[in-house]
Each structure stands twice: as C-alpha cells, then as structure tokens.
Amino acid sequence: MAGGPRIDIITLFPELLEPFLKGSVLGAALREGRVDVRVTDLRAYAPDRHRTVDDTPHGGGDGMVLKCEPTVAAIEAVRGPDGRVFALSPRGRVLDQALARELVSERQIVLVCGRYAGLDERILEETGAEELSIGDYVLSGGEAAALVVTEVVTRLVPGVLGNPTSPQRDSFSGGLLEHPLYTRPRVFRGREVPEVLLSGNHAEIERLRRKQSLRLTFERRPDLLERAELCEEDRRFLRELKHERD
Ligand code: SAH
Numbered sequence: 001m002a003g004g005p006r007i008d009i010i011t012l013f014p015e016l017l018e019p020f021l022k023g024s025v026l027g028a029a030l031r032e033g034r035v036d037v038r039v040t041d042l043r044a045y046a047p048d049r050h051r052t053v054d055d056t057p058h059g060g061g062d063g064m065v066l067k068c069e070p071t072v073a074a075i076e077a078v079r080g081p082d083g084r085v086f087a088l089s090p091r092g093r094v095l096d097q098a099l100a101r102e103l104v105s106e107r108q109i110v111l112v113c114g115r116y117a118g119l120d121e122r123i124l125e126e127t128g129a130e131e132l133s134i135g136d137y138v139l140s141g142g143e144a145a146a147l148v149v150t151e152v153v154t155r156l157v158p159g160v161l162g163n164p165t166s167p168q169r170d171s172f173s174g175g176l177l178e179h180p181l182y183t184r185p186r187v188f189r190g191r192e193v194p195e196v197l198l199s200g201n202h203a204e205i206e207r208l209r210r211k212q213s214l215r216l217t218f219e220r221r222p223d224l225l226e227r228a229e230l231c232e233e234d235r236r237f238l239r240e241l242k243h244e245r246d
Contacts, residue, residue, distance in 0.1 A: 092131030113142030
C-alpha cells in the first residue's frame with residue numbers, strides 16, 4: 001500500500017521528469033509501491049488536430065500562455081474527489097518543510113507545470129488551483145519545481161527513507177539547521193573529527209550536535225530561531241553566542 005498522497009504531475013515535457021523519478025530513493029519507493037506518482041502529458045488533452053496548448057497573450061506581452069481548455073481538461077481528468085491542485089508558480093506560497101508535512105497527509109496532490117509566460121488566469125479560477133513556488137527566482141518551467149515538491153513530500157512518507165529517524169533529524173525539522181557530519185577517516189589532511197563523536201557517550205554527542213546546530217542557525221539563519229523549539233539550555237547557549245558576537 002502506498003503511503004502519503006498520490007501525486008499527479010501535469011506537464012508538456014514528461015520526458016524531463018521520468019529519469020529523475022526512476023532514480024535513487026524516489027525510484028525505489030515507486031517500484032516498491034510505497035508512493036504513487038503519475039505523469040500526465042498535457043498535450044494529450046489538446047482538443048484540436050494540431051494539439052495546440054498555448055497561444056499569444058490578450059493585451060500583448062512576451063511569451064505564450066497555456067490555454068484553458070487542455071489544461072483544465074487534464075486537471076479534471078486526473079483529479080480525484082479529495083485532490084488538492086497546485087499550479088507551480090513564482091507567485092505562489094513558498095514551499096517549506098512545514099508545508100511539506102502538511103502535504104504528506106493529503107489524499108492526492110496535482111501539480112500543474114507552467115511553461116512559457118505561464119497559465120491563463122481562468123485555469124486557476126476554474127479549478128481552484130493554489131499557486132505554489134519553490135523560491136524567489138524564476139525557472140523556465142514548472143517541471144524542476146514539481147520534482148522538488150515530489151521529492152520533499154515523498155521522503156516524509158514512512159518507509160521511503162531507510163532510517164525512519166532521519167527525516168526528524170534533518171535541517172528544519174526541529175526548526176534548526178543540521179549539525180556538521182563526519183565519517184571515516186578520523187584524520188583527513190590534518191583535520192580531525194571532534195573527539196566527542198568518537199567517545200561513544202551518546203548524551204555528550206547529542207549535546208555537541210545541539211550546540212553546533214544552534215551555532216550554525218544563529219550565524220546563518222537567525223530568522224529560524226524565532227520559531228524553533230528551544231529548551232532552557234538552548235536559550236542559555238544562544239545568550240552566550242550573542243554575548244560572544246557583541
Ligand atoms: N511570467 C511568470 C513566470 C513564468 S516562468 C511570472 O513572472 O510569474 C514559467 C513557468 O515556470 C511558470 O508558469 C511556473 O510553472 C514555473 N516556475 C518558474 N519559477 C518558479 C518558481 N520559483 N516556483 C515554481 N514554479 C516556477
């Protein structure tokens with residue numbers, strides 16, 4: 001049984017998505033039936049003989065606009081009764097780990113990839129699609145964004161990652177950036193692994209890692225600290241860091 005939502009991706013370029021979906025963690029999860037991701041070719045829903053999917057913008061302007069008829073038909077064909085539809089768009093709500101956790105408990109998510117100048121506005125109105133962005137920059141199409149959403153969501157499905165505790169440990173899960181990681185060898189070009197990590201003392205290891213996470217977050221993303229889950233010891237350490245800085 002697949003866990004997590006069924007994910008449908010509607011695109012003019014299915015061939016861009018397939019190699020990525022087949023590879024690595026996601027590919028294995030698909031083959032094992034742990035997740036259900038389907039790609040739909042938007043062009044198959046073009047009603048005319050020429051398979052037209054785009055047209056020039058009313059009112060003028062650069063680029064072509066994806067047309068209502070094929071796009072709405074494709075969405076209506078794949079959307080189930082509980083499907084939540086998203087149009088990838090730089091105007092949308094920006095994806096973050098909290099939204100990913102929300103999406104993993106949906107029944108179905110439909111991701112519509114824009115191309116060219118974007119979608120006819122009436123597609124959004126007619127289908128109630130929410131706009132979803134992966135960050136404040138502009139891609140040439142929604143495909144890379146749809147893959148980002150798919151990977152971020154599916155790795156939260158239980159059983160997709162080998163180790164069930166790793167999604168909890170990742171950056172952002174507790175609201176902090178992840179601590180540095182080390183593997184063998186113990187010394188590389190004179191750079192040593194922190195002694196504590198070799199001590200086998202789990203409480204000490206956790207304490208070091210927590211401090212490293214706090215320090216990195218304090219230095220690079222202080223905005224995250226406002227929403228992070230912090231204990232009294234964390235707050236004390238942050239006060240020390242502030243003191244060091246000032
Ligand atoms: N003219 C549009 C951008 C079009 S880019 C605007 O200024 O808002 C073409 C397509 O790429 C978009 O329709 C969207 O599907 C995708 N895209 C571009 N940047 C994106 C982003 N940051 N997040 C998600 N999708 C994006």
